């Protein structure tokens with residue numbers, strides 16, 4: 001496992017981050033512990049959770065799993081989605097941020113969060129309020145770095161300008177959706193992160209398992225899979241164009257003696273501007289396969305095959321800007 005700098009910070013994180021969205025859901029506590037221990041044993045040091053995963057249970061399980069090596073882990077969590085029915089049990093207001101951070105610290109059984117992320121832009125709270133509340137958490141030592149997830153390009157820029165204007169801690173990391181079948185961030189969001197020196201930690205790098213090659217055009221998703229449970233995601237992905245991309249991934253995997261999942265993860269991991277894809281696993285077998293995405297590289301010919309199958313057409317103004325600057 002290699003380590004990469006998180007954006008312009010001095011923090012070193014493993015080239016794969018372990019996602020814990022399955023903890024307390026598809027993976028029971030014992031399995032989650034085995035997955036976590038195996039990830040650490042393989043050299044991983046970066047773990048991502050969120051208050052909302054399994055309604056807090058993922059944070060509790062993660063906290064117990066890492067308790068013997070807490071300080072060796074770069075622990076990331078998130079706030080913003082509803083954790084209760086009250087009007088302030090959600091969002092990015094100062095009131096919710098302070099309460100959400102205290103609750104996450106308690107569930108995680110720790111006194112600091114390495115990377116505290118807002119889970120999605122909150123259109124109802126001024127960014128000045130959000131950034132000042134996060135800055136207070138950094139100054140108090142409860143949070144070391146801050147980041148955002150599911151932000152557009154202008155929302156990232158706006159937040160950075162607010163931090164700059166008032167001398168507040170700034171976002172050092174973005175957590176966006178990014179995979180061979182969801183490349184939208186390449187138009188605006190990824191260039192902003194590269195320009196501003198933000199780390200990028202993509203979620204769903206396997207498109208929730210779609211890119212593992214275990215689904216077919218003809219059959220409904222097998223039981224006990226993400227795609228069987230999340231019908232909206234399945235409907236978004238199960239298009240002829242996206243299955244063509246899976247075919248190219250499987251073709252390259254066959255020629256290389258790799259798993260399709262390893263090819264798809266390797267592609268995300270080595271995209272310019274990407275720090276660490278966040279890998280999800282329901283058990284140690286899946287994790288073991290996904291760890292095999294490290295230690296090798298796709299060659300330029302293979303990159304071209306994937307590019308040709310998956311590149312998104314550039315819309316205005318990106319197409320005009322690209323032409324004018326070619």
Ligand SMILES: NC(=O)c1ccc[n+]([C@@H]2O[C@H](COP(=O)([O-])OP(=O)(O)OC[C@H]3O[C@@H](n4cnc5c(N)ncnc54)[C@H](OP(=O)(O)O)[C@@H]3O)[C@@H](O)[C@H]2O)c1
Nearest residue numbers: 019020021203204205206207208209225226278280286289
């Ligand atoms: N910020 C956000 O909004 C956001 C959103 C989603 C996720 N996340 C973060 O990103 C992490 C990863 O997201 P994700 O779980 O969607 O990632 P993913 O890697 O795209 O999908 C993981 C799922 O794919 C299947 N899978 C994984 N490896 C496999 C293999 N080798 N063979 C066959 N199937 C395999 C498993 O589902 P099945 O076995 O059920 O098929 C697994 O749960 C999460 O844990 C979370 O930390 C963040």
